Amino acid sequence: MEYLPESNARYKDVDYWNERYRTEKSFEWFGDFTKFEHILKEHVELQEDILMLGCGNSALSSDMYQAGYTSITNIDYSSVCVESMAEQHKDCAQLGWLCMDARCLAFPNSVFDVVLEKGTLDAMLVEETDPWKVSDNAARLLHQVLLEASRVLKPGGRFISVTFAQPHFRKRLYARAEYNWSIKHYRYGRGFHYFLYVLTKGEELSPEDAALEWRLLTEAEALPTEVQFQEVDSEDFLNNIGI
Numbered sequence: 001m002e003y004l005p006e007s008n009a010r011y012k013d014v015d016y017w018n019e020r021y022r023t024e025k026s027f028e029w030f031g032d033f034t035k036f037e038h039i040l041k042e043h044v045e046l047q048e049d050i051l052m053l054g055c056g057n058s059a060l061s062s063d064m065y066q067a068g069y070t071s072i073t074n075i076d077y078s079s080v081c082v083e084s085m086a087e088q089h090k091d092c093a094q095l096g097w098l099c100m101d102a103r104c105l106a107f108p109n110s111v112f113d114v115v116l117e118k119g120t121l122d123a124m125l126v127e128e129t130d131p132w133k134v135s136d137n138a139a140r141l142l143h144q145v146l147l148e149a150s151r152v153l154k155p156g157g158r159f160i161s162v163t164f165a166q167p168h169f170r171k172r173l174y175a176r177a178e179y180n181w182s183i184k185h186y187r188y189g190r191g192f193h194y195f196l197y198v199l200t201k202g203e204e205l206s207p208e209d210a211a212l213e214w215r216l217l218t219e220a221e222a223l224p225t226e227v228q229f230q231e232v233d234s235e236d237f238l239n240n241i242g243i
Contacts, residue, residue: 031189033063036162036196039186043158043198046070048113051152053102053145054120057081065092073112075100103144107152115149118162121173131169142173150179150201159199166195172216174199175209183209 046068052061055074064072073096076082086097100106124141128134149159159181163170167185174183174197182203186196205213
């Protein structure tokens with residue numbers, strides 16, 4: 001593929017994305033908006049303030065705008081991406097574009113109704129080969145992002161995550177009382193299924209998810225973390241992870 005990096009590690013390199021966004025028009029992870037629009041409409045009102053994490057050159061924000069969503073702030077850590085997307089959508093006043101790191105959001109507390117990410121967290125996990133044992137570095141990275149997502153959400157706000165990761169893997173990362181949210185998930189797609197998680201701020205974890213958090217904390221204290229790496233020869237790296 002034209003944009004296939006020589007190593008999965010480059011998916012976490014802003015220089016790689018800057019190079020890619022200079023020529024790539026658009027790319028969609030996990031299907032376009034129409035594939036999960038019916039789920040999103042159940043949880044996001046048209047007039048709500050939405051923050052899109054790691055917007056990339058996806059058409060998601062534009063598609064949501066066309067569907068009637070009136071306030072979407074898009075961030076990405078690639079300045080090339082942000083400048084290009086802002087230029088492409090300069091006639092859409094309700095779409096904002098900012099260069100920003102998802103680990104350190106430059107917003108006050110409790111300002112968004114919805115924080116949405118589609119494939120951004122998966123890109124942060126590209127070097128992980130065992131979904132049962134995420135490395136300490138990756139866990140810290142996602143923890144920073146999830147803490148920030150929770151911080152900028154209003155009470156009752158929702159963090160929405162669109163991913164290929166099945167619940168028995170992704171809930172291990174989301175089920176923490178510290179984030180102050182509950183977890184629901186939905187499945188969509190044919191053949192290969194994708195998942196949409198809705199995490200509602202101010203609601204407690206279910207007894208099942210609270211028990212999961214306790215078990216993971218207990219295991220972390222008892223067992224060392226061992227990380228293995230592998231190279232893959234396709235951009236469709238998610239299919240190479242044993243799930």
